[in-house]
Amino acid sequence: MRTIIRILIGLILVLALVLIGAFACIRNSLPKTSGRVKLAGLDGQLEIVRDKDGVPHIFAATDHDAFFAIGYVHRAAETAWPALSQESQSALTAYAAGVNAWLEEGHVLPVEFLILGVKPEPWTVYDSLVWSKMMSWDLGGNYDMELLRVKLAQALGPERAAQLLPAYPEDGTTILSQNELAPQTSDTLLDIDTQLQTLFHLRGLDVGSNNWVVSGKLTESGLPLLANDPHLGARIPSIWYLAEIQGENIHVIGITFPGLPILAAGHNEDIAWGVTNVGPDVQDLYVEQVNPKNLNQYKVNDKQNFVYADTKGNIGYYAPGRIPIRSKGQGLAPVPGWNDDYKWESWIPFDELPHAYNPEKGYIATANNKVISDEYPYFISAQWASPQRAQRISEMIEEMSSGSEKISVDDMAVIQADQHSAQIRELLPLLLQITPVDDRQKEALSYLQNWDGDTGKDSIATSIYQAWFRQLGPAVFEDDLRGDLYDDLAERVHETFLINIMTNENNVWCDNFLTTPSENCADIAQTALDRGLDDLEDRMGKNMSRWQWGNIHLTQYPHAPFSEVDALKRFFHREIANGGDKYTVNVAPPKYSNQENPYYQFHVPSYRQIVDLSAWNSSRFIHTTGQSGNVISPHYDDFIERHQAVEYLPMSFGRDHVTGDVLVMQPK
Numbered sequence: 001m002r003t004i005i006r007i008l009i010g011l012i013l014v015l016a017l018v019l020i021g022a023f024a025c026i027r028n029s030l031p032k033t034s035g036r037v038k039l040a041g042l043d044g045q046l047e048i049v050r051d052k053d054g055v056p057h058i059f060a061a062t063d064h065d066a067f068f069a070i071g072y073v074h075r076a077a078e079t080a081w082p083a084l085s086q087e088s089q090s091a092l093t094a095y096a097a098g099v100n101a102w103l104e105e106g107h108v109l110p111v112e113f114l115i116l117g118v119k120p121e122p123w124t125v126y127d128s129l130v131w132s133k134m135m136s137w138d139l140g141g142n143y144d145m146e147l148l149r150v151k152l153a154q155a156l157g158p159e160r161a162a163q164l165l166p167a168y169p170e171d172g173t174t175i176l177s178q179n180e181l182a183p184q185t186s187d188t189l190l191d192i193d194t195q196l197q198t199l200f201h202l203r204g205l206d207v208g209s210n211n212w213v214v215s216g217k218l219t220e221s222g223l224p225l226l227a228n229d230p231h232l233g234a235r236i237p238s239i240w241y242l243a244e245i246q247g248e249n250i251h252v253i254g255i256t257f258p259g260l261p262i263l264a265a266g267h268n269e270d271i272a273w274g275v276t277n278v279g280p281d282v283q284d285l286y287v288e289q290v291n292p293k294n295l296n297q298y299k300v301n302d303k304q305n306f307v308y309a310d311t312k313g314n315i316g317y318y319a320p321g322r323i324p325i326r327s328k329g330q331g332l333a334p335v336p337g338w339n340d341d342y343k344w345e346s347w348i349p350f351d352e353l354p355h356a357y358n359p360e361k362g363y364i365a366t367a368n369n370k371v372i373s374d375e376y377p378y379f380i381s382a383q384w385a386s387p388q389r390a391q392r393i394s395e396m397i398e399e400m401s402s403g404s405e406k407i408s409v410d411d412m413a414v415i416q417a418d419q420h421s422a423q424i425r426e427l428l429p430l431l432l433q434i435t436p437v438d439d440r441q442k443e444a445l446s447y448l449q450n451w452d453g454d455t456g457k458d459s460i461a462t463s464i465y466q467a468w469f470r471q472l473g474p475a476v477f478e479d480d481l482r483g484d485l486y487d488d489l490a491e492r493v494h495e496t497f498l499i500n501i502m503t504n505e506n507n508v509w510c511d512n513f514l515t516t517p518s519e520n521c522a523d524i525a526q527t528a529l530d531r532g533l534d535d536l537e538d539r540m541g542k543n544m545s546r547w548q549w550g551n552i553h554l555t556q557y558p559h560a561p562f563s564e565v566d567a568l569k570r571f572f573h574r575e576i577a578n579g580g581d582k583y584t585v586n587v588a589p590p591k592y593s594n595q596e597n598p599y600y601q602f603h604v605p606s607y608r609q610i611v612d613l614s615a616w617n618s619s620r621f622i623h624t625t626g627q628s629g630n631v632i633s634p635h636y637d638d639f640i641e642r643h644q645a646v647e648y649l650p651m652s653f654g655r656d657h658v659t660g661d662v663l664v665m666q667p668k
Helices: 002-027 063-074 078-083 086-104 111-116 125-138 143-156 158-164 192-200 388-400 409-417 422-432 439-446 460-477 485-490 495-502 521-540 566-572 640-644
Strands: 035-039 046-050 056-059 208-214 225-233 241-246 251-257 260-267 271-277 294-298 304-310 315-318 324-326 344-347 355-357 363-366 554-557 574-577 603-605 607-612 620-623 661-667
Touching: 046 063, 056 063, 063 086, 063 241, 063 260, 063 661, 086 125, 086 260, 125 260, 143 158, 208 271, 208 304, 208 315, 208 388, 208 409, 225 260, 225 271, 225 304, 225 409, 241 620, 251 607, 251 620, 260 607, 271 607, 304 363, 315 363, 363 388, 388 409, 388 422, 409 607, 422 460, 422 495, 422 521, 439 521, 460 495, 460 521, 495 521, 574 640, 620 640
Parallel strands: 035 661, 056 241
Antiparallel strands: 046 056, 046 661, 208 225, 208 363, 225 603, 225 607, 241 251, 251 260, 260 271, 271 304, 304 315, 315 355, 324 344, 554 574, 607 620
């Protein structure tokens, strides 16, 4: 017996030593944040100061060394190269050298590399270009709407299909008013969307963002305030990396994009900027006639809304980029590619792209809503976000600046945190018209009677409303859209269309032609409510007092690839209870097409910034998860709770305003 005990003790000691050694090895994969290193390829000495939140502040004497350093701290498309300017080529070259300098130092790699048994290849300038193109793909998302239009037209006919994807509301908020404007398909084609999503796991559908800029005449300081929160798919580690970069000719702070030596949003010493997705139609699908004897033969004949502010008090907006002018059509569905009827003739001239400068109303707000009024002479898109977020932002700005009131940095934060859903305000009256048929419906409707549309995570009314709204679409369309076709439409069901249906008591869409007797829209609303309450009971029990929205509405931060591995998911995956919905400024859309967890949130404000042009160091920023992709780092997930609570980090700008660990880099 003693022998067995000794053997067990010995095995435990050996296992403990192995675990300690493994942890020590993995811990060595954390970046060096202080001391001195000598590296080939530097022009001179530079400093990287990491503050308590892991944000690097790079201070170099030359731009080359600044780009080298950001590549070093990031560390972890050949035909496009000749088209780049010499300045861009130099920046990408220095950046790649910085990434490879870290790799060549022989650091222990993060645990993902150890588990998968892979070793990264040296980074090249072409890797940066390919990564930028993948981001462009992720922000696109127009091609799948073309395919959906074809599917709907085949199932319903062109006229009814057009009703499902209605035009932008006539009274919907546009970024620029008119007076602010400056001068038939095979199954193989229809399967393209599924194949592409399986291959890349990317989808532009949920892409959205908010930004707004307020002129000094509406602010407490007398100089502009600028806010931005681009919306992207949630992930861990975050797609963004906070950094300050100073060289000979540059001094910027904001969000960088690992893989590229650029800032997507932030400020320099003179101006601040933020971005949202314009959503232009810059993807067209062409049906080609392929030679069946030779499949290589066929018959022939990034766009963003930028808001801007500067230290002189100016504010502005521009939607730069190349938007096509088509010879025929608007690119809404696949077209023949074997002739020139649908070719792109040219681009909208730069000077005629949507833009504004110091508008009279004193602010500019964009939220992926329609950019221009109907009088604009060029076609930009038929796929705009609903106007509710933009309307809510505009309402809050005007309310905060009414009379003698002036807007502060704290006020801008209140707008970014807002979880009042304008969409609910439009549809809630339809739900409250239901006459309850049992005690359960009566109790559920009582939570909605005096509800103001606040979708905070403690709201019970939000759970009931969202469960009803999720079931409303299927109740209306289940007889018309079979199989996966409704799932394709589920995230795009336009509330304007549903309002139009539900306010017309005998609308043909409300009658399920598979059943008798015929139904009206009141019947459909009642059916959706019953189904929604059944769903909530299954998920949270029968006690409605426990139906808080945050119990089922959890923001997901998936890790690629280990969130898909049950044994590893608990270590790498993160989630947190949240409020909000698709139409709140603090956007938090549930994913209705996710059958297992339809209220989970996978799409987030990926970064928030508020820039004070009167005092750079009063500015704030934060992204979603943390500054490290290393699971054992304290900065792997230390932003998650603060981001959910809409808290910020100081946007410290300049060497005199930064303290922390200092890593000195010198040329070898």
